[in-house]
Amino acid sequence: MANDKALGVDGDLLVILRHGPHGTSWLREGLDAALVAAAFGRRVTLLFMGEGVTALVPGQKSGPLGQKGTSPTLEMLEMYDIDTLLVETEALALFGLRADGLMLSAREVEAAELAELASTHSLVLTF
Amino acid sequence: MLLHILNRSPATSEVYRQALAAMGPDDRLLLIEDGVQGALGALVDRFAALEGRLYAQEEDLVARGLEPLCDPSVALIDVEGFLTLTEEAQKTVSWF
Numbered sequence: 299m300a301n302d303k304a305l306g307v308d309g310d311l312l313v314i315l316r317h318g319p320h321g322t323s324w325l326r327e328g329l330d331a332a333l334v335a336a337a338f339g340r341r342v343t344l345l346f347m348g349e350g351v352t353a354l355v356p357g358q359k360s361g362p363l364g365q366k367g368t369s370p371t372l373e374m375l376e377m378y379d380i381d382t383l384l385v386e387t388e389a390l391a392l393f394g395l396r397a398d399g400l401m402l403s404a405r406e407v408e409a410a411e412l413a414e415l416a417s418t419h420s421l422v423l424t425f
Numbered sequence: 426m427l428l429h430i431l432n433r434s435p436a437t438s439e440v441y442r443q444a445l446a447a448m449g450p451d452d453r454l455l456l457i458e459d460g461v462q463g464a465l466g467a468l469v470d471r472f473a474a475l476e477g478r479l480y481a482q483e484e485d486l487v488a489r490g491l492e493p494l495c496d497p498s499v500a501l502i503d504v505e506g507f508l509t510l511t512e513e514a515q516k517t518v519s520w521f
Contacts, residue, residue, distance in 0.1 A: 318434070320488050321459030349437045352462065355490040362484035362504070369490075392436055394467025394494060 310341040312419035318352035319368045320361050325353055328425030329371045336378040343382040343419060344375070346404065347412075351389040354400040372402060384415070427452045428514035432521050434462035435471045444520040445474065455502070455510060456481040461491060469496040480510065 313332045317324035336342045346353060358369040375381070383404035385397060390406070397406050407415065416422050429448055435441040441463065444454060454475055456463050463471060464481040472479050483501040486492040495501065502510065511517060 318459060318462070318489065320485070321432075321434075349434055349459070349462070352489060352491070355494075357493070358490035359488050361488045365488075367488060392467060393462070394465055 310343060310419045310421075311335050312343045312345060312415060312422045314345045314347050314422065314424040315350035315353060316348045316424065318349045319358060320365065324425045325350065325368050326371070328423070329368060331423055331425070332380060333371070333374070333378050336380050341382075342378075342380045343384065343415070344380060345384045345386070345407070345412075345415060346389070347386045348389050348392075351385055351393055351395060351400075354385065354402060354404060355395065356399070356401040358401075369401060375402070386412070426514055428510050428517045429454045430517055430519045431456055431460040431463070432458040432519075434459045435468055436462055440520050441471060444518075445472070447518065448475075451478075453478045453480060453510065453514070455507065456485075456499075457507075458482075458485055461485045461489065464495045464499040464501075465491060466494060466496045469499060480506075482507065 313328055315325055315328045319325055332342045332344055353368055358367045360367055383402055384407045385404040387406045387408050390397060397404060427449065429444050429452055431441055431444050431454060433440050448454065461481045462468060480500045480502050483503050486495055
């Protein structure tokens with residue numbers, strides 16, 4: 299297909315997760331998109347940015363009305379071969395979190411690296 | 426006394442400033458949903474002016490795994506406590 303290159307078929311997908319769990323469905327939708335892409339053979343990079351870093355806080359539970367959280371989905375990422383997890387250093391500091399205290403291991407990236415990430419992945423989806 | 430209710434995180438939304446600007450000297454602020462991020466030790470300084478009038482919904486902190494990171498200056502309340510705060514207030518004002 300002529301559009302393959304533009305659609306990023308030959309390259310990697312960067313999914314930027316900018317929302318925390320429970321408050322909205324953005325995080326869940328971003329993870330769903332990542333899982334679908336991985337199931338279709340894409341290489342997926344997940345970037346937890348801003349409030350999105352709170353998705354990686356350990357010890358999350360169901361919501362007060364029994365709503366399912368997103369942490370069970372995060373635990374499945376490895377099964378889908380999504381193992382490139384990036385976390386924004388500035389956001390960790392903002393929320394008083396540390397990379398070694400997160401529920402999954404993620405590599406820290408500085409704000410200065412974000413532009414390069416966005417330009418080197420052929421497809422970028424923000425949630 | 427009015428009860429102000431904030432459901433947005435001070436890390437991503439400026440609406441908390443509007444809530445603070447509209448609060449009287451005896452008014453209380455309750456953080457719910459994503460607003461509970463404001464109870465974290467790293468963010469609670471946004472609400473320093475409230476001194477003992479800052480509350481957070483415990484169920485929302487627990488669901489997010491954030492309870493252990495909560496600052497001790499914030500009063501945690503359950504849904505019963507939310508009802509009590511509502512009863513004690515003349516009216517409630519929502520910020521979202």
